[in-house]
Structures are given as C-alpha cells and as structure tokens.
Amino acid sequence: MGRKLKNQVPCMHVAQLLSLLVLMFLSTAKADYVEIRSTGSSVIGGTINFTAVLYDDGQVASTGNYMFNWEDNTAVGNHAEINTKYPYSNWSVTYPMNTTKPGDYRVTLKVDKSYVFWINIASNHIDYKLDDSLGGDMLLIQNDTKRKNNYVSTVKPVNHTILLRPSDAKLLAEKAYEVQTYWFRNCTYIGVINGLSYIAQYTEADQNYKIEALVVANFEKPPEPPTTTSTTTTTTTTPKPTTTTTSKPTTTTPKPSTTTSTPSHVNVTTPTQKQRRRRGAVAPALLKGKVENQPLPSNLTITAGVDSNATKVKLPLSLSPLLMDKESPYNCLTGQLKREPNKLTGLFKHYVVSKAPVSDFKASGQNWLQRGDMLRLQINCKGSPSLEMCIQVYNAPYNATGNEICRYYFPLETCEYNYTRFFYESKTVLFFIRNEVSEKLNQVTINMYEAKVQSQLSVVVVPVSFTLIAVILIVFGVSYYIQSRNRFTVEVADFNFGDTQSVDMEYKTFQQRLIDSIREVLPWRRRYSEFGSDIEPEFDHNGAIGGTFDNNDGHQRQVAAEDNENNATTSATNGNVNIDSNLRYNSLN
Structure with a gap:
C-alpha cells in the first residue's frame, strides 16, 4: 500500500501541472x-x-x-x-x-x-x-454629383440610377440574360428601358414627384434565333471518327465531357459565340461600380437596346427614350406584382422635389463712402425657398477664391436683404446665399475716402441774400416816403390887405425868427433885410449901408410904416393897385 501511494503522488503532480498549463x-x-x-x-x-x-x-x-x-x-x-x-x-x-x-x-x-x-x-x-427580391437604392445624380436628399434643380437633367447590392449586381452580371426597368411617375406608368437608369429634367419649380422603378432580371435562356444553311459541295477525305464520353466525379452533380465528331461530306453551320450572349444583359462595370465615386459624363444618354420601331411616349419632362410596347408586371395603385419563374424583381422608390436654384444674385447700393458714412446695401436674388444667407468680412483688398467656407447661416423668408453697417476702413464683404440645390457667392468691395471739409453754400448764400433784400426794402421804403410827401405838398397864399402892424412877424419864416432871437441874445445884432437875408448888408433909404440902429421898437415900426407907405404911393403913381409889398408865400409842407 505504501508503494502504491508513493507512485500515485507523482502522477497527481503531473495532472495538476497539466491542468495549470491548460488554464x-x-x-x-x-x-x-x-x-x-x-x-x-x-x-x-x-x-x-x-x-x-x-x-x-x-x-x-x-x-x-x-x-x-x-x-x-x-x-x-x-x-x-x-x-x-x-x-x-x-x-x-x-x-x-x-x-x-x-x-x-x-x-x-x-x-x-x-x-x-x-x-x-x-x-x-x-x-x-x-x-427573394433584388435590393439596393435609387440614386439621383445631377451635375455629376449624387444628391443627398430629395431636392433637384430645375435647370439640370437628373439621372435616376438603380445601385444594386454588390452580391445582387454580381449575380445579374454573371447569370442574367436580360435586365429591364419599368418606370413610374406619381403612380403612372411611363415606360420601360433596358438597363438600370434613365434621365429626366424637372422644369417646373416647387413640385413633388414619386418615382418608382421595377427591375426585372430574366435568368431563362432565350430561344436561339433560326439559322440559315447554305448548300455547298465540299470533297474531303477524313477517317471515321470515334465518339467517347467521360465524366469527372465530384461531390456535386457530374458534368459530362462530350466530344462530337463530324461525318464526312456533311455541311454544318455552327452558331458563333456572339449569338449566345445574353440579350439585354447589363455590363458588369455598371453593376459593380459605385456611382458616387464615378462621375457620369455630361452627355450621358440611355439608348442601348432601344428598338427603332418601338413607340415612344412624350412626357412633360425631358426624358430619355422609354418603350411602351410592354405591359408592366406591377400595378402601382394596388401594389400587386406579377412574379414569374426564373425571374428576379426588385422595386425601388424615391421622392423628388424640384427647386429653382439661386440666380440673379446682386447687391445694389453705394460702395464708395466718405469716412464716417453708413454703408447701406440692398441684396436681391431669385430662387426657391428655403433660403439661407451668411456674411463674411475681409480687409480690403481681397479677391474671393470660391473655396471660402461660411459657418453661420441665417434663414431668409424672401430673397431680399438690407445690409447696413458702419466701416471705418475699406473692407470686402462676401455674401453667401444657398438653398437645397445651389449656393451662390457675391463679393462687394467697400472703398473709404476722405474729402476736404468746406463750408456749405447755404451758410454764405442765405445771409447775403437776406441782407440784399433788407437793403432793397429800405431803399424802396425811403423813396416811397419821399414821393408821398412831395405828392401832398400844400401851397398857401397869404394876402393881407388890412393892418400891417404885425407885418414884421408875418413875412419872417420860423428860421428867420429863430435867428433873430439868437441875435438878440448876443451883444451884437444885425438888421435883417426885408427879404430876410443875413448875408447881404441892409441899405437905408438914403443908400447908406447899415442904416440907423435903434433899440426902440416903436421907432422901428414907424420906419417900417413909412417905407410901406412910400412903396404904396409909388406903386399907386405907377398905376398899380395898393397892395402890401411885404406879401410873402409860405409853403407848408
């Protein structure tokens, strides 16, 4: 027993070691x-x-x-x-x-x-x-670019292309004899075409369309076309051939290998390899290639496999030729699909919304500004909503390259915008406007200048004008006043046939009397002449200068009376009426 236990101990260690290694x-x-x-x-x-x-x-x-x-x-x-x-x-x-x-x-x-x-x-x-049906997507390709949404432009044709799954595309390229696509627009059958795409242009803006495509792949070999034989005489000598049949065993169905001999003097017509090509088959390149990575040529047309005798349908859209000689196996209204053996089908749908691109994008306003003036620009364009705008400002001079990226767009209800801003220096303003199908860039350069400050013309003209008007009014007023006084001058004739006691007071004017009063105050006086002149000397009746000065008023009156009497007597002697010689005319103004 002890030996057995001793032999079991190493075995247990080996088992534990193996367990550790496995773990x-x-x-x-x-x-x-x-x-x-x-x-x-x-x-x-x-x-x-x-x-x-x-x-x-x-x-x-x-x-x-x-x-x-x-x-x-x-x-x-x-x-x-x-x-x-x-x-x-x-x-x-x-x-x-x-x-x-x-x-x-x-x-x-x-x-x-x-x-x-x-x-x-x-x-x-x-x-x-x-x-049990083909899978993939319908792509909308416009301007050599795959549309990421349902919106298409009204000014460019649209290529509707069915992109199959890689495995489905490989199957059709290798085994399908014919691939046809039936197209529907808004549940209306518009025709069939060989291949997987057709081209249309949506010319009316802001319209909605539902595009459906039924792809039918036929895997049944079509019947061979009838062959024609020609009779010729050929003389040949050949040995009698032998016919053998061998088979290669595999895990699947055996594929026999057959050797066929031709008897002598027999005319045989062998069909060429071209007659065995699948009718209407789609090229592998079209099925395998990724459309988004291979831009289509601008002059792409779908005309392969179109019969010249087939009836073409004319649609309001600009379409590639579609055939109407076949009935569609799909009823769009009921959704029923007629299936046939040895045929695979695939139904694809895509919604299309037509939009007018941004056009006639322009900015109007004054872009030459005096320093300190406000910039006011009117932005106008045409295009379908929804519209968005973005503005970027650069130091002038700046030329847009078209690679600028604007990040902060704001919506516009209409394609009109008033841009008002103050700039102290010259700038270049870039306006970006976009909608779902297009984006436009417009560049406006703002130039600032300084002008010499001059007084306004009104500051000089207005005061001078009013001053001249005032002078003219004053001159005309004074002239009118003088003319009015001269017009109303009154002449008075004073005839005194009676008492001449106060004649000395009547013949003198106010000025003369004023001068007499002043002279009476002064220590010396001069006797006025009977005409009131203070310049000429006064003569007496004897012709002596100066006369007799007497302060006695009574004496003066007596002398004056004597003079008047003498004058009157002289006048009477000459035949004149006895009129006071001291008659004077006083003009009262």
Whole structure:
C-alpha cells in the first residue's frame, strides 16, 4: 500500500501541472478576438463573401497554425474548415435560387490554434438576410454629383440610377440574360428601358414627384434565333471518327465531357459565340461600380437596346427614350406584382422635389463712402425657398477664391436683404446665399475716402441774400416816403390887405425868427433885410449901408410904416393897385 501511494503522488503532480498549463492556454486564448465582415444581405441565388481577422490585445495576431471553422444555419448547413498560418480567412457561400428559402440567417466562426493540440482561442458570429427580391437604392445624380436628399434643380437633367447590392449586381452580371426597368411617375406608368437608369429634367419649380422603378432580371435562356444553311459541295477525305464520353466525379452533380465528331461530306453551320450572349444583359462595370465615386459624363444618354420601331411616349419632362410596347408586371395603385419563374424583381422608390436654384444674385447700393458714412446695401436674388444667407468680412483688398467656407447661416423668408453697417476702413464683404440645390457667392468691395471739409453754400448764400433784400426794402421804403410827401405838398397864399402892424412877424419864416432871437441874445445884432437875408448888408433909404440902429421898437415900426407907405404911393403913381409889398408865400409842407 505504501508503494502504491508513493507512485500515485507523482502522477497527481503531473495532472495538476497539466491542468495549470491548460488554464494558462485558455486564459491566453481568451485575450484573442476575431472580427467578421460580409458583403451584406443578398438575393436568393447570389453569393455572400465573409472575411475574418484575428486580433491579439488590439493588434492583428502574429502568424501561427490556425484553424478557421465556418458554419451557417441554413437548411443545407454549409460549413468549411480552413487551415492557414495567417490570422485572417475568407469564405464565400452561394445560395441556390431553387433550394434556399428567404429569411434571416447567421454564420458562426470558431478559431482554433495549434499548440501541442488544438485549442479554441476565439469565436464570433454575424447575421445576414436572404431575400427573394433584388435590393439596393435609387440614386439621383445631377451635375455629376449624387444628391443627398430629395431636392433637384430645375435647370439640370437628373439621372435616376438603380445601385444594386454588390452580391445582387454580381449575380445579374454573371447569370442574367436580360435586365429591364419599368418606370413610374406619381403612380403612372411611363415606360420601360433596358438597363438600370434613365434621365429626366424637372422644369417646373416647387413640385413633388414619386418615382418608382421595377427591375426585372430574366435568368431563362432565350430561344436561339433560326439559322440559315447554305448548300455547298465540299470533297474531303477524313477517317471515321470515334465518339467517347467521360465524366469527372465530384461531390456535386457530374458534368459530362462530350466530344462530337463530324461525318464526312456533311455541311454544318455552327452558331458563333456572339449569338449566345445574353440579350439585354447589363455590363458588369455598371453593376459593380459605385456611382458616387464615378462621375457620369455630361452627355450621358440611355439608348442601348432601344428598338427603332418601338413607340415612344412624350412626357412633360425631358426624358430619355422609354418603350411602351410592354405591359408592366406591377400595378402601382394596388401594389400587386406579377412574379414569374426564373425571374428576379426588385422595386425601388424615391421622392423628388424640384427647386429653382439661386440666380440673379446682386447687391445694389453705394460702395464708395466718405469716412464716417453708413454703408447701406440692398441684396436681391431669385430662387426657391428655403433660403439661407451668411456674411463674411475681409480687409480690403481681397479677391474671393470660391473655396471660402461660411459657418453661420441665417434663414431668409424672401430673397431680399438690407445690409447696413458702419466701416471705418475699406473692407470686402462676401455674401453667401444657398438653398437645397445651389449656393451662390457675391463679393462687394467697400472703398473709404476722405474729402476736404468746406463750408456749405447755404451758410454764405442765405445771409447775403437776406441782407440784399433788407437793403432793397429800405431803399424802396425811403423813396416811397419821399414821393408821398412831395405828392401832398400844400401851397398857401397869404394876402393881407388890412393892418400891417404885425407885418414884421408875418413875412419872417420860423428860421428867420429863430435867428433873430439868437441875435438878440448876443451883444451884437444885425438888421435883417426885408427879404430876410443875413448875408447881404441892409441899405437905408438914403443908400447908406447899415442904416440907423435903434433899440426902440416903436421907432422901428414907424420906419417900417413909412417905407410901406412910400412903396404904396409909388406903386399907386405907377398905376398899380395898393397892395402890401411885404406879401410873402409860405409853403407848408
């Protein structure tokens, strides 16, 4: 018993050591991760490609001895074991059209690595779908650019293109004999065309359209066209041929290999390879290429496979030629689709909204400003809403390159905008206006200048004008006053035939009397002449100068009376009437 126990102890240690090693391998294996990718879902009859990459701690694993175990959950149960030294693997599976049912499926992958024995180090799975109809998208291509939304411009033609899934496109390119597309606009059948695209132009702005396309791929080989034989006489000598038939065994249906001999003196017409080409088949380049990465030529037309005798339909839109000689298998109103064996169909829809692009974009206003003036610009354009504007200001001089990016757009209700701003220096203003189908840029350069400050003309003209008016009014007023006084002058004749006692007071004017009063105050006096002159000397009756000065008023009156009497007597002697010689005319103004 003791020996048995001693022999069992080393065995237990070996088992524990192996367990630790297995745990270490398992813990190391758990650090690995396998990523699976595929070409996506496919139509029944197509092929799906799966790709796996093994990672170790976030990095692609190093080379080693790997086993990739692929398996799907279809009814057939496709599986594959791929042994490779590289940390990646590819697996392609074709799902026959008649034996596969549509539905959702899963592919599971397990990765084993060989140490002393195989140990599972990673596993993963991926889901995919098998459809009974073609899949993909309808693209709107305008101006060689894929439209990212439903909006198209009214000034450019639109290329409606069906982009199939990669697996579906490969199936049609390899096996389909004919591919036709039936087009509908607003649930109205407009025609059929060979291929996957047609061109139309929507000339009326702000209209909504629903475009539908039914793609029908025919996998049935069309009947061979009748052949014509010609009779010729040919003389040949050939040995008698032998006919043998061999077969190559495979895991699938055997494919016989046949050798056919031709007897002598027989005329045989062999059909050429061109007659076996699939009628109306789509070129693989069109099916496989990605439209968004390959700009279409501007003069693209869809005319391939169009019969010259077919009836063309004229639509309000500018379309590429469509045929109306075939009835559509799809009823847009009821949604019913007529299916046929050996044919695959796919229905695609896209909504289209036509928009007028931005045009006639202009800025009006004064762009030469005196320093200190306010800038006022009127922005006008044409285009369908919704419109957005963005403004950027640069130091002048600046020339727009067209690569400027404006980030802060604000909406506009109409294509009109008043831009008012104050600038102290010359600037260049860039106006960006866009809508869903176009974007325009307009550049306006603002030039500032300084002008010499001068007094306004009104400051000089107004005072001078009013001064002249005042002078003219004064002159005319004075003239009018003088004319008025002269017009109303009164002449008075004073005849005194009576007492002449106060004659000395009557013949003197106010001025004379004033002078007499002043002289009476002064120590010396001069006797006035009878005419009141203070310049000429006064003569007496004897002709002596000066006369007799007497302060006695009575004496003066007596002398005056005597003079008057003498004058009157002299006048009477001469035959004159006795009139006072001291008669004077006083003018009263």
